[in-house]
Amino acid sequence: MPTSARSVETAILPDAWVLLFARVAIAPLFLYSGIGKVLAFAVTAGRLPGGADGFGAVLAAGAIAVELGGGMALLLGLFARPAAMALIPFTIAATLMFHNFWAAPAAQVVMQTINFLKNLGLLGALALIATYGPGAFAVQTAIKPGPKGAPGLS
Numbered sequence: 001m002p003t004s005a006r007s008v009e010t011a012i013l014p015d016a017w018v019l020l021f022a023r024v025a026i027a028p029l030f031l032y033s034g035i036g037k038v039l040a041f042a043v044t045a046g047r048l049p050g051g052a053d054g055f056g057a058v059l060a061a062g063a064i065a066v067e068l069g070g071g072m073a074l075l076l077g078l079f080a081r082p083a084a085m086a087l088i089p090f091t092i093a094a095t096l097m098f099h100n101f102w103a104a105p106a107a108q109v110v111m112q113t114i115n116f117l118k119n120l121g122l123l124g125a126l127a128l129i130a131t132y133g134p135g136a137f138a139v140q141t142a143i144k145p146g147p148k149g150a151p152g153l154s
Helices: 005-039 041-046 055-076 080-098 106-132 139-143
Strands: none
Touching: 005 041, 005 055, 005 106, 041 055, 055 080, 080 106
């Protein structure tokens, strides 16, 4: 176990880079998807239960808030752990609703299977961030350092 502040920083450096990579790698997907929903709000709401003029609009607005808010939180490393915990059930629901390869027409089975499996990978990265936090290279860490001034993992 490291005893000096310098050895603490050296010990957590690989974790910090892995967590930074995980956050930066998955955030654009949520940001891009959220922006796409804003730009095609009626189409997005129309694909959801309740349609564009009903509950689908509420669901679409919620999806936009989760994707843009969660994506920015992951990218910045600010409230990354709660953002990842919110994005996990959101991603599970989206995966089951829109990438159900088992019920897709034959021409779409391969593409829906790929998207389903991609989302499983996203869930793994989100679980990593939800468990270990944003890492040392995060806005949150700059605001609240870990023990004895060393960058923390939470």
